[in-house]
Amino acid sequence: MEDIITLDKVNKTYPGAVPLHVLHDINLRIGRGELVSIMGASGSGKSTLLNILGILDSYDSGSYVLDGLPIRDLSENRAADLRNRLIGFVFQSFNLIGYKSAMENVALPLYYQGIGRKRRNALAMEQLERLGLADRSHHLPGELSGGQKQRVAIARALVTNPSIILADEPTGALDSHTSREVMEIFRELNAEGMTVIIVTHDPGVGAATNRIIHIADGRIVDADGSPAATENPDTDV
Amino acid sequence: MFDLFREIGQTIRCNRLRTFLTGISVAWGVFMLILLLGAARGTVNSFEDSSNSMASNKMQIWGDYTTMPYNGYKQGRMIELRSADIGRLEHENSRVSSAMAYARVDTAKVFGLTEYADCGYIAVYPQSQQSERVELSHGRFINNRDIDEHRRVIVLSERTAGTLFGTDSAAIGETVRCMGLGWRVVGVYSHRWRSSAYVPYTTHKALTGSDDRVSSLEVRVEGVDTEGAAMEVEEDVRATLARSHGFHPDDQGAVWVWNSLRQNIASAQIGNYLVIVVWVIGLLTLLTGIVGVSNIMFVSVRERTHEIGIRRAIGARPRSILTQVLSESVAITALFGYMGVFFGMLILQIVDGLGVLEDYGFVNATVDISLAVQVTVALVVAGMLAGLFPALKAIKVKPVEALRDE
Numbered sequence: 018m019e020d021i022i023t024l025d026k027v028n029k030t031y032p033g034a035v036p037l038h039v040l041h042d043i044n045l046r047i048g049r050g051e052l053v054s055i056m057g058a059s060g061s062g063k064s065t066l067l068n069i070l071g072i073l074d075s076y077d078s079g080s081y082v083l084d085g086l087p088i089r090d091l092s093e094n095r096a097a098d099l100r101n102r103l104i105g106f107v108f109q110s111f112n113l114i115g116y117k118s119a120m121e122n123v124a125l126p127l128y129y130q131g132i133g134r135k136r137r138n139a140l141a142m143e144q145l146e147r148l149g150l151a152d153r154s155h156h157l158p159g160e161l162s163g164g165q166k167q168r169v170a171i172a173r174a175l176v177t178n179p180s181i182i183l184a185d186e187p188t189g190a191l192d193s194h195t196s197r198e199v200m201e202i203f204r205e206l207n208a209e210g211m212t213v214i215i216v217t218h219d220p221g222v223g224a225a226t227n228r229i230i231h232i233a234d235g236r237i238v239d240a241d242g243s244p245a246a247t248e249n250p251d252t253d254v
Numbered sequence: 255m256f257d258l259f260r261e262i263g264q265t266i267r268c269n270r271l272r273t274f275l276t277g278i279s280v281a282w283g284v285f286m287l288i289l290l291l292g293a294a295r296g297t298v299n300s301f302e303d304s305s306n307s308m309a310s311n312k313m314q315i316w317g318d319y320t321t322m323p324y325n326g327y328k329q330g331r332m333i334e335l336r337s338a339d340i341g342r343l344e345h346e347n348s349r350v351s352s353a354m355a356y357a358r359v360d361t362a363k364v365f366g367l368t369e370y371a372d373c374g375y376i377a378v379y380p381q382s383q384q385s386e387r388v389e390l391s392h393g394r395f396i397n398n399r400d401i402d403e404h405r406r407v408i409v410l411s412e413r414t415a416g417t418l419f420g421t422d423s424a425a426i427g428e429t430v431r432c433m434g435l436g437w438r439v440v441g442v443y444s445h446r447w448r449s450s451a452y453v454p455y456t457t458h459k460a461l462t463g464s465d466d467r468v469s470s471l472e473v474r475v476e477g478v479d480t481e482g483a484a485m486e487v488e489e490d491v492r493a494t495l496a497r498s499h500g501f502h503p504d505d506q507g508a509v510w511v512w513n514s515l516r517q518n519i520a521s522a523q524i525g526n527y528l529v530i531v532v533w534v535i536g537l538l539t540l541l542t543g544i545v546g547v548s549n550i551m552f553v554s555v556r557e558r559t560h561e562i563g564i565r566r567a568i569g570a571r572p573r574s575i576l577t578q579v580l581s582e583s584v585a586i587t588a589l590f591g592y593m594g595v596f597f598g599m600l601i602l603q604i605v606d607g608l609g610v611l612e613d614y615g616f617v618n619a620t621v622d623i624s625l626a627v628q629v630t631v632a633l634v635v636a637g638m639l640a641g642l643f644p645a646l647k648a649i650k651v652k653p654v655e656a657l658r659d660e
Contacts, residue, residue, distance in 0.1 A: 097571045098571070116264050116265070116267070
C-alpha cells in the first residue's frame, strides 16, 4: 500500500525556561485509504502530533512527507495553500463560523482558492446533499443540532477534495448515539477511498477504526504501553 | 471584490450597535469638517464677491502733496495728474495693460420727460466696462468713437431707466437731460447697488473745462499674482509719475495709490490659510473618530481570534486576513463618513437656501464635488490608518488557535 503520510524521526520541543520535549523520534507511516486513530492521554503529545500532521505547527528535526510533498520550512502562504488543498479538518467543537449559513461555511475553503461564488455554492450544496443536509443549507450553525453541525463540518472538510481527513476528537462534543452516526460517516468515507485520521482519547472511537496508534509521553507505544520497536503500517493492532 | 463586501457586511451586521456607536463619532467628525469647510468657503466667497464688484486687477491713483523737497522745489507742492500721464503709464510699464482716467459727478441729476433721478454720473473710458464689471442688460457701453467724437451718450442703471421710462428696455434711444444738455441713452446696465449713469470721459471734459487735469487715474495690470509683484508694479507706476511731475521717486506722499490688487492677493491668501486651518481642525476632529474605529477593530480582532484561527486552518493566507480587517475598517469609516458628508451638505444647502446668513458674510456657503473627492481620499486613508494596527495583530493569529476550545 502506498504511504500518504511518512514521519521519520520527528522531534518537537517547546522552548521555555524548562524546554518541553513533547515528541521523541516519531516514526509513523499511514497508507492511502487507511482509517486510523491516534490515541493517547492528555499531555501525551497527540495534539502536537496532530498540529504537525495538519501543517498547523512546525517540527524541529526529522522529516514529514504528505502525499509525496515534503513538509519542511514552509512559508505562511505555502502552508495555508497546502492545508487548503491537502487536508480536510474536522474539529471537536465543530468550528463553524456562527454568522454564516451551513452552505457558506462549507464553501469557505473554496473562497480562499479564489473560486467564484456560484461554483463555490454549487460544490458546497453537493457535499451537503451527500451528507443529507441539503434542506439545512441556509440555516445558521446555531439552528442545527450537534450531529448536524459536525456533518456540516465534515462537508466543509470534504469540499476541497483533500488527500486526508484529519479529525480532532470529532465525537468529543456529541452524545453516544450521534457519535456512532458520525463514526459511521467516517467509515463510509473511508470505504469510498478517503484516508481518515482521527485523534481521540475515546477507546470506543478508536475501536471503530481499522488501526490504532498509541502515543504516550511523546513516543509511539504498543497498546499495553511498552515502547513499539518499529512502527509497521501493515500490522493491525 | 463582491465577496469581500459580503464578508464585511456579515461581520458588521454581527455587531450592529457597537459599530453604530463608533461610527457616530466618525460621522460627527466629518459632519463638523463639512460644516467648517462650508463656512470657510462662504467667508472666502463673500471676500471675493465684494472685491469682484470693484475689479481685482486695478490700481487707482490720486494726486496729493509732496512730502520731500526735490529738484529745487520745496515740499508741500500739489501734484495734479494729467491725461498725458495715461499714455506714459501705458508705455513705460510692461505689466500695465491699460491706463485711464475717470471723473465722478455725484450731484448730477438725470431728467426724463416727467421724472428725474438723483443718481449722478461717472465719466469713463470704454475699458471701465471691464474694470467696473458693468453688466449690460440692454444696448451697449461707452465706445471709442464716443470718446473720439465727444458724443453726448449715456448709459443708465436699470433703476434709473425704470424711474424715467417705466421699463428699463424702453429707455434705449430716448433722450434724457443732464447738466443742461440732451443725452442719448445707448445702454442700460444692472448692478446690485450701483446706480450712477456712465458718460464718455472726453465729453465730460469738454463740458467742464478744457485743461487736461484729471482727478484720478486708473491702471489695469496683467500677469501679477503675488503680493511682491503687486508692490513692484506700484513702485514702477510711482516712478513714472515722479519723472513726469518732478517729485522724488521715494516720496510716498506725492501721489496716493490704492493698490486693490495687493489687497486682493492678500485676502485670497487669508482665504487659503482659512481653508488650511479648517482642514487641520476637521482632520483632528476626525482623528477621535479614527481612534474609536481602531479601538473597535482591536476588540473585533480579539473577539474573533478563534474564527481567524479557523480561517487560517482551512487555508486563508495572512494577506487575506489583513485585507479583510483593513477593508472592514475602511468600510465602517467610509460608510459613517459619508453619512457625515450627507448631513453636513444637507445643513449647508438648507442654510444657503434660506439665505439668512448672507448678511453675516456668508455667500453660497456650500461645498462642491472636488471636495467630495478630497473627503473620500481622507476617509479611505483614515480607515486604513484605523485598521492598520488591528490588522497587523490579526495576521499574528496562528492557525493552531482553531484547535483551542473557546
